Amino acid sequence: MTPDSPPADGGLRDRKKRRTRTALATAALRLVAEHGLDQVTVEEISAAADVSSRTFFNYFPSKDDALIGDQAALNARFVARLAEVPPEVPALAAVRAALGEVIEELQEDRELWLLRMDVVTRNPVLLPRLVSAGAEAERALTDVVAARVGVPADHGFPALLTTVTGAAFRLAALRWAATAGARSLADLVDEAFDALAAGLPDPGPARPSRPSRTPS
Template sequence: MPTVNSSDELGRRDRKKLETRAALERAALTLVAERGLAQVTVEDIAGAVDVSSRTFFNYFPSKEDALIGRSPENEAELAGKLAAVPVSEPALQALRLVLRSVAELVQQEREQWLLRLRVLEQNPSLLPRLIAGNAEAERCLTAAVAERVGVDPAADGYPALVTAVASTAFRVAMIRWSAADGVPPLAGLLDEAFDRLAAGLPDPR
């Protein structure tokens, strides 16, 4: 009988956790899209995945957090990717490369992300949580940009400005992608936004 080493067991355990988390997110989004936010409980979501409410709370503090879900990459991962881009690349281009990788991850989960965006649009009460999460990601990236370009973000507004501009480009691309039902690749829409920024945002002809 083959033996299983601890790293294999840990890998399986981690995959199982990720699968359970993703299943809870899908169930929450599907149920809220069908019934409305007020008509869905944590018990409903847990039951749809055949887990207990206690298990649900191991992953999410509330049903609202399950709807917003986890970003494709967390703040530390984004900062790490930014640090990995050669310093010869300007900060805006480095952010473009990082956010493009995020866009590709979103595209891989197209149906779930389109459903999430629809649920968010239908339930404005969720927006404060989403904005808070985005703000935390921007703060982390701002700090990483400041370190990259060697300035104090408290004294120089460049890191915050370039991060905000890049984040806005990503948000606009997501809005357009959702409106088009995910048909054009998100990365292509993001590239278009950054190309316009690089050109100085000339008026469209």
């Protein structure tokens, strides 16, 4: 056995756990999308993912948690990434850079995340869990921004930046879902952040589409 063997085994176990977690979340979302939230049980989700109900509860405390996914872990990775962005990068640009990993993760699992957004939209009872996870992330993000720009956490700027960038990201994600992922989420986020950086200038007037010319 080489010194690298334990990490390799650990990596294999981690990958297996991620696959099982994804399989359970996907099964939960597909079943709820097809049959409705109240008509799907943990037993049915487990069977669809080819695992036992006991295994289900090793990954998720409840059916709703499987539908929402591990938002806390995703948010924690984002906040940690922001803390790693070089301090000379302005705060707004730093937040956009830190979102890169989140965006990549959503785009890599595009079908899963689009389905999740659809299920949550059609089942508003799930929203409080997202709001709770988002509030915790905003508090952590506010602290990181405050430290980054050298002001107290109760200064207005960190909370304002956290609020407007969160809204910009959510809007981009909603637009991404509305087009079923036809547009790149990264492009939509860039578009929103560019508008913020420019001070939200009024957009130019929309140009009416030119009627097609028919041959005479």
